[in-house]
Amino acid sequence: MRLVVKHSPYRYRDFSLVAAEASLAARDQGKFHEMHVLLLSRSPKLDRESLIACAKELKLDVPRFTKDLDTMAHKKEIDRDLKLAEGLDLYTTPTLFINGIKVTGDRPFESYQEVIDRELKLSGAGGTKK
Amino acid sequence: MRRRPALPDFLIALLSAVALLCAVPASGMPPAPLPPPPSPQGNPTTPEKAELGKKLFFDRRLSGDGTMNCATCHDPESGYADGLGISLSYPTTKNWRNSPGLINAAYRKTLFWDGRSSSLEEQALFPMMSPFEMNRNLDYVEEVLKTVPEYVEAFRKIFGGEITRQRVAMAIAAFERTVVSRDTPLDRYLRGEKDALTARQRAGYELFAGKAGCAACHGGENLTDERFHNLGVPEDPKAKEDPRVLATARFVGKVSGFPDYRTLAEDPGRFLVTKTPGDWKAFVTPPLREVALTPPYMHNGSLKTLEDVIDFFDRGGGEDPKKSPLLKPLGLSKEEKEALKEFLAGGLSGKVTAFTAPRVP
Numbered sequence: 001m002r003l004v005v006k007h008s009p010y011r012y013r014d015f016s017l018v019a020a021e022a023s024l025a026a027r028d029q030g031k032f033h034e035m036h037v038l039l040l041s042r043s044p045k046l047d048r049e050s051l052i053a054c055a056k057e058l059k060l061d062v063p064r065f066t067k068d069l070d071t072m073a074h075k076k077e078i079d080r081d082l083k084l085a086e087g088l089d090l091y092t093t094p095t096l097f098i099n100g101i102k103v104t105g106d107r108p109f110e111s112y113q114e115v116i117d118r119e120l121k122l123s124g125a126g127g128t129k130k
Numbered sequence: 131m132r133r134r135p136a137l138p139d140f141l142i143a144l145l146s147a148v149a150l151l152c153a154v155p156a157s158g159m160p161p162a163p164l165p166p167p168p169s170p171q172g173n174p175t176t177p178e179k180a181e182l183g184k185k186l187f188f189d190r191r192l193s194g195d196g197t198m199n200c201a202t203c204h205d206p207e208s209g210y211a212d213g214l215g216i217s218l219s220y221p222t223t224k225n226w227r228n229s230p231g232l233i234n235a236a237y238r239k240t241l242f243w244d245g246r247s248s249s250l251e252e253q254a255l256f257p258m259m260s261p262f263e264m265n266r267n268l269d270y271v272e273e274v275l276k277t278v279p280e281y282v283e284a285f286r287k288i289f290g291g292e293i294t295r296q297r298v299a300m301a302i303a304a305f306e307r308t309v310v311s312r313d314t315p316l317d318r319y320l321r322g323e324k325d326a327l328t329a330r331q332r333a334g335y336e337l338f339a340g341k342a343g344c345a346a347c348h349g350g351e352n353l354t355d356e357r358f359h360n361l362g363v364p365e366d367p368k369a370k371e372d373p374r375v376l377a378t379a380r381f382v383g384k385v386s387g388f389p390d391y392r393t394l395a396e397d398p399g400r401f402l403v404t405k406t407p408g409d410w411k412a413f414v415t416p417p418l419r420e421v422a423l424t425p426p427y428m429h430n431g432s433l434k435t436l437e438d439v440i441d442f443f444d445r446g447g448g449e450d451p452k453k454s455p456l457l458k459p460l461g462l463s464k465e466e467k468e469a470l471k472e473f474l475a476g477g478l479s480g481k482v483t484a485f486t487a488p489r490v491p
Binding site for chain 1: 190195196197198202205207212213214215218221222
């Protein structure tokens with residue numbers, strides 16, 4: 001199974017864009033998933049200082065992380081994802097495509113599990129990507 | 131301890147039969163085939179108006195932040211609902227009720243789970259204004275739409291005048307009246323096609339109209355009595371932990387004139403509209419054609435599958451002591467439950483009006 005994350009920061013939330021930047025800055029240091037989980041648990045307290053505290057907590061190279069944050073080093077990448085989302089008429093976060101099946105909105109864990117299990121079953125041994 | 135004398139077998143059988151009869155609620159209107167959708171005199175449906183309504187239905191300009199349209203929560207791919215227990219919400223807020231499917235909404239006498247609208251025209255503006263749905267100011271949306279020449283021209287041609295919120299709602303209502311399913315196996319069966327239902331679906335239908343008592347409320351042409359019942363559907367305890375849900379509940383209580391809105395922690399349902407104590411936690415009986423397309427079920431989406439719904443009614447509904455007296459344990463066997471499920475899933479699934487995505491200007 002492969003998980004691809006695209007960014008679609010909500011334009012009217014103060015820290016949405018900078019939090020996306022923080023996750024990518026953490027990715028460059030090998031800790032995207034850890035940062036992603038941390039950010040979700042800390043939301044909406046995601047101001048600059050809180051994000052730097054997260055980087056410390058994950059034992060990242062904090063000066064490098066802070067520089068990325070302050071210069072918005074990954075803005076192009078985030079803008080590219082935003083454009084992709086708009087092109088696909090996607091405005092709800094999260095929107096997941098599980099083997100091509102669109103699943104919109106924040107749902108309980110079992111809801112995703114059901115689709116994943118069904119798709120795994122349908123694809124049979126070895127799996128079939130759609 | 132004194133032993134209770136054993137009852138003779140014939141008496142047990144007799145008492146069981148009486149208990150079973152008592153479990154069958156009084157019958158409402160019998161199910162009937164669905165006629166063509168109405169086209170109200172004040173807002174006759176025309177193809178041009180319905181097409182305009184479809185564009186508006188998919189237009190994100192109708193939401194405050196431009197991220198939501200009607201189809202966000204009424205997605206044609208999900209039976210014109212959104213597949214969630216609690217409907218999608220305006221960003222940073224939380225809704226508190228399930229998004230009802232729109233198939234056959236044309237026939238409804240009241241709209242919303244609490245029936246606060248009596249027409250699709252009236253209904254369409256509520257979610258646009260609602261802070262936890264589309265959060266759009268209606269004066270503003272009129273002006274926004276007037277900046278789109280294609281809309282200006284379409285409204286002029288169709289309504290003979292400028293864009294107003296009422297005409298926006300009329301166009302959306304006209305589109306919604308085209309979303310219909312009236313060729314289900316049940317419709318064909320009721321029109322005299324005896325083989326339209328499979329044997330199992332037929333057995334399910336007989337339970338639906340008989341022992342299971344479903345038709346007491348889900349009767350008539352649109353399989354709803356258009357009335358409000360407290361089924362004792364449990365609240366989701368987690369919902370109360372979310373301050374956004376509490377804010378929504380209290381906001382709705384406040385604008386509905388509920389004096390204790392500051393402490394409102396559950397959904398009073400129809401009571402908020404009528405203020406009649408008997409309507410506390412009562413919600414409208416939804417129509418059932420294409421019901422398999424719109425899980426989960428109930429006003430708060432707390433029942434995930436049709437099997438869960440059947441089990442719920444088989445138990446006699448929820449625990450609320452004030453629930454409807456129509457609800458009694460049904461004593462359905464496993465086979466009967468399966469037949470009922472077959473009827474609900476297969477016997478009520480037909481051909482929904484074909485959908486093609488509009489080109490929003």
